[in-house]
Amino acid sequence: MSTIIESPRQPQQRASKGRVNWEKYGWIYMRASGVLLIILIFGHLFVNLVQGDGIKAIDFAFVAGKYATPFWQIWDVVMLWLAMIHGSNGMRTIVNDYASNPTVRRILLGALLVAAAVLIVLGTLVVFTFDPCSTLIPADQALSFCPVP
Amino acid sequence: MSTATLDSPPAPAEAPIPTFTVTMMVRRFNPEVDEEPRWQDFDVELYPTDRVLDALHKIKWEQDGSLTFRRSCAHGVCGSDAMRINGRNRLACKTLMKDLDITKPIYVEAIKGLPLEKDLVVDMEPFFASYREVQPFLQASSKPDKERLQSATERARFDDTTKCILCAACTSSCPVFWTDGQYFGPAAIVNAHRFIFDSRDEASSVRLDILNDKEGVWRCRTTFNCSEACPRGIQVTQAIAEVKQAIMFGKR
Ligand code: HEM
Ligand code: SF4
C-alpha cells in the first residue's frame, strides 16, 4: 500500500468550515452578562457592606439569613453562573491571544473549563443545600433557633 | 483689495533659515550580520519644515547608505512608509519634525507584528493575504452599458473607508494582531466595510460570513489603537463596530 503524502504547501486554513462558530454568541454574552453583573455585583456589595450596620453585620448568621430567602438564593446563583462563565470566557480569549502552542492552549482551555464547571456546581450546591443548623457546626457557635442536639 | 505695488516696502534681505540638530535613534537590523535588531543613533541637521522621511533621507544620502526603508510618493498617498515613530505608528512622510519633541532623540523603528526583513522594512505579505481574503473588489451581476448609478447618500455611507491606502499602520498597532497573527486585522475589515456598505455590491453576505470567522471581527477588543494610528483619519474602530452590527442585525 502506498501512503499519500499531503502537499506541504496547503494554504493556511481558517476556522474549520461547517462547524458552528460560537464567537458571535460569546461576544454578545460578554456584553449582556456584563450589564447584568453591574446590577448584581453592586447590589451584592451594597447589601453586604453598606446597608444597615455595614461590614460589621457580616457573620455566619447574616449569611444564613440571606440563604434562607429564595430571593437571595436566586440572586447569588445567577451572579455565580454569569460571573463564572463571563470570567472563564474572558480568560479563554486571553489564552487564545497568547498561547500559540496548540498543546499548551488545549491544556489551559481544558483547565479553565474544569475550574469553571467545578466552581459552578459546588457553588450552586452550597446555595441550595445550605443548612444553618448543620450538625457539623460546633454547639457553642450554633444559631439560637437551631434545635439543641 | 490691494495688490503688491512698487511703493510697498522692499522685502528684507533673506535671513538664513534656522536649522537644528536632531538625534535620530533608528532600530537597525541586517539579517546577514545581526542576530537581534540594535539601536543606532545619527545626528542630523534639519529645518523645522523637514519631516521624519527627510531625516531618514539625510542619513541614507549623507551618513550611511545601507539604511533601508520603503518610500515612494513621499506625500502620504502610497502607504509605503508606515513606521513606529516615538512609539506611535505614523507615516514618515507625514510626520513633521517640529511636531516632535526634538530636545530628546527621535526613535524610529519598523512596524510591529509583521516579520522584520531589514532595518525599517517588514514582510507585508501576511497583511496583504488577509486583505485578499475579504474579497476587496466590486461584485455585481448586472452588466450595464454605462456606469452603475448611486445616490450621494448611498456613496456617503462608506466614504470613510474608501480612503484607505493599505499602509498597515492600523493592523500593526493592534495588540490582538501582535499576539495572534491569525487575526484578520483592522485594515482587512476596513476594506471589507468599503464593499459591504456599497449599494452596488452584491456579495456583502459573503464578506460578513468571512468576517464572522473565529479570527474575524469578534477578536477586536475596541482598543482604538487603529483609529489613532490611521494617517488617513479613518474611524477604523467605528468601521469594525459597524461590521459587527451588520453581522448581528443585518445591514442598515
Ligand atoms: C461589573 C460588571 C462587569 C462588566 C460590565 C464586564 C464587562 C466586560 C466586557 C464588555 C468584556 C469584553 C471586553 C472585550 O471583548 O473587549 C469583559 C471581559 C472580561 N471580563 Fe468582565 N465584566 C464585568 C465583571 C467581570 C467579573 C466579575 C469578572 C471575573 C470573574 C470578569 C472577567 C473578565 C475577563 C477575564 C475578561 C476578558 C478580558 C479581555 O478580553 O482581555 N468581568 N468584561
Ligand atoms: S485603515 Fe488607515 S492605518 Fe489602516 S491600512 Fe488603511 S490607511 Fe493605513
Ligand code: FES
Ligand atoms: S511615502 Fe507614500 S505614503 Fe509616505
